[in-house]
Amino acid sequence: MAEKQQLPGDQPKRPRNAVATREAILQSALVAFSRHGYDGIGVREIAQAAGVTAVLVNRYFGSKEELFAAAVETAFADISVLEGDSSLLAQRLTADVMTKSEKDAEPINPFFLVLRSAPNPRAAEILRDSIARHFERPLKSLLRGPRAGERAAVILADANAASLSGDLKTMFQRLIDGAVRRESRV
Numbered sequence: 001m002a003e004k005q006q007l008p009g010d011q012p013k014r015p016r017n018a019v020a021t022r023e024a025i026l027q028s029a030l031v032a033f034s035r036h037g038y039d040g041i042g043v044r045e046i047a048q049a050a051g052v053t054a055v056l057v058n059r060y061f062g063s064k065e066e067l068f069a070a071a072v073e074t075a076f077a078d079i080s081v082l083e084g085d086s087s088l089l090a091q092r093l094t095a096d097v098m099t100k101s102e103k104d105a106e107p108i109n110p111f112f113l114v115l116r117s118a119p120n121p122r123a124a125e126i127l128r129d130s131i132a133r134h135f136e137r138p139l140k141s142l143l144r145g146p147r148a149g150e151r152a153a154v155i156l157a158d159a160n161a162a163s164l165s166g167d168l169k170t171m172f173q174r175l176i177d178g179a180v181r182r183e184s185r186v
Contacts, residue, residue: 022060024050029071030113037116038068038123068117069126075110076134089142 028050032041043064047054061067117123140152
């Protein structure tokens with residue numbers, strides 16, 4: 001019996017394992033959507049990076065939209081930033097945002113996933129729903145005092161314009177007044 005010779009362009013076939021295949025597709029999608037956004041990448045490219053066909057991606061996820069929704073759910077599954085001492089919440093949020101916005105940040109990054117996919121209306125809707133479910137509601141439950149829902153939304157940058165405008169004006173005025181006081185001390 002002659003053994004089949006492997007050609008240079010041949011890639012080894014992925015072993016048949018539904019869980020591993022689904023995970024490979026999902027990880028490929030996370031990287032792709034984080035790097036290129038929803039509109040900047042297609043199912044074929046995601047499939048190719050996962051070592052499968054676009055037909056198989058659609059068999060597992062149904063559509064690009066459903067694949068994106070699954071990738072968003074996976075990206076937002078870690079809510080550890082909201083866990084722990086609530087007096088250190090601002091410190092944890094700041095550290096998380098600063099880490100995720102660093103120049104050499106990891107390509108699978110929820111921050112970049114949101115930033116690069118939000119211009120697409122349907123992707124933005126999926127992102128809003130997932131952010132509300134994974135972050136806004138849990139964050140709201142941690143906040144004390146009035147307008148907890150609005151403050152949670154401001155932290156997550158999804159408040160109504162009038163409320164956000166008033167809060168920003170107050171914050172800027174405090175910064176300006178503080179800067180004037182510091183200058184007058186000199």
